[in-house]
Amino acid sequence: MQIDPRHLIQLATIVQCGSFGAAAAKLNVAQPALSKSMKKLEERLGAPIFERIGRQSVATDLGTTFARFGLMMLAAEDQARAYAQHLSTGQAGSLLIGTAPSLADNLLAPILSDFLASHVGCRVELRVGLLAELETQLSTGQVNLVIGPARPLSADLQLETETLADDMLGIVCRKGHALTRQAEILPRDLEAQRWVAHSRGSYLRMQTEDGLAKFGVSSFDIALDTDSTETAYKAVAKSDLITVMPRLPTVLSGHNDAIEFLPLDSTAFQRPIGIVQRASHPRSSLELAFLRQLRRAVQPAGGAG
Structure with a gap:
């Protein structure tokens, strides 16, 4: 048996309003057309859904039962309308974001925390990984946005990049390290140090090796190889090890009291x-709202670095 869902909504409206006339006005339909629809519903159900009591049409038990179904449909319609409104204003929906380990904890985590507090209907899926992995997830639709180091992209990936903030890598050591007292840092000074290196194959590791080579460093002694930026920060802060870090995430990391560039x-x-x-x-x-908040958070920090 097929029942026109519009008829159930009309039935629920009649029961709510208490009369065909009031319901017709609320539904913006002619009363004869509404009566015809109810007659069709009665024929479909094979039993009356209204009975005459005096001058009023009152719903039968069957009519009241099916009116409840109509009320549920009305409630679902209202919820869908409200959710659509939240979507259109950026108050609800899902964010599928990918980011590099160097940005996840110190840049995105506090921004996402604030954003979720003001967008209670929002759900975030945050994926952390190497840039090449994130670009693959992006091209296959597993994430919709990647917040990470901007680099030239392969044309066949059909990806585009918008610059969020200027940043640079820098060599980081603990406060009071012997290198901080030198007037000039030479390649041989860096070759004499022991290093914390980022995970092999990461863009940060590739940039570190390329930058040091262009500065004239022919080799560097790796004491610790890690894919955790937090481990790298703490290892450097409590030893004479040195490493390379992006400046902006480091400014936001809270480690500035113990380390310096x-x-x-x-x-x-x-x-x-x-x-x-x-x-x-x-x-x-929702993505536009998140990116506005991200830009507001990043620009002052970038200027301070």
Whole structure:
């Protein structure tokens, strides 16, 4: 048996309003057309859904039962309308975000925490991984946005990048390290140190090796190899080990009291932070709202670095 869902909504409205006339006005239909629809519903059910009591049409037990189904449909319609409104204003929906380990804890975690507090209908899936892995997830639709170091992308991936903030890598050591007292840092000074290296195959590791090579460092002694930026921070803060870190996430990390950057700049260490997405992906209202908050959080920190 097929029942027109519109008839159930009309039935529920009649029961709610108490009369055909009031329901017709609320539904913006002619009363004869509404009566005809109820007659069709009665024929479909094979039993009356209204009975005459005096001058009023009152729902029968069957009519009251099916009116409840109509009320549930009305409630679902209201919920769908409200959710659609939240979606259109960026108050609800899902964010599928990928990011690099160097940005996850110190940049995105506090921003996402604030964003979720003000967007209670929002759900976030945050994927942390190497940039090459994230670009693959992006191209296959597993994530919609990647917040990470902006780098040239393969044309066949059909990805596009928008610069979020300028950033650079820097060589980090503990406060009071012997290198901080030198007027000039030479390649041989860096070759004499023991290093914390980032995970092999990561873009950060590739940039570290490339930047040091262009500065004239022919080799560096790796004491600790890790894919955890937090481990790298803590290892450097409590020893004479040194490492390379992006400046902006480090400013936001809370480790500034224990570590510092050496006064060494190189164009090879440039590492702008970008927003990467599929070229075909239209940003949702929720994504636009998140990116506005992300830009507000990043710009002051970038200026302070």
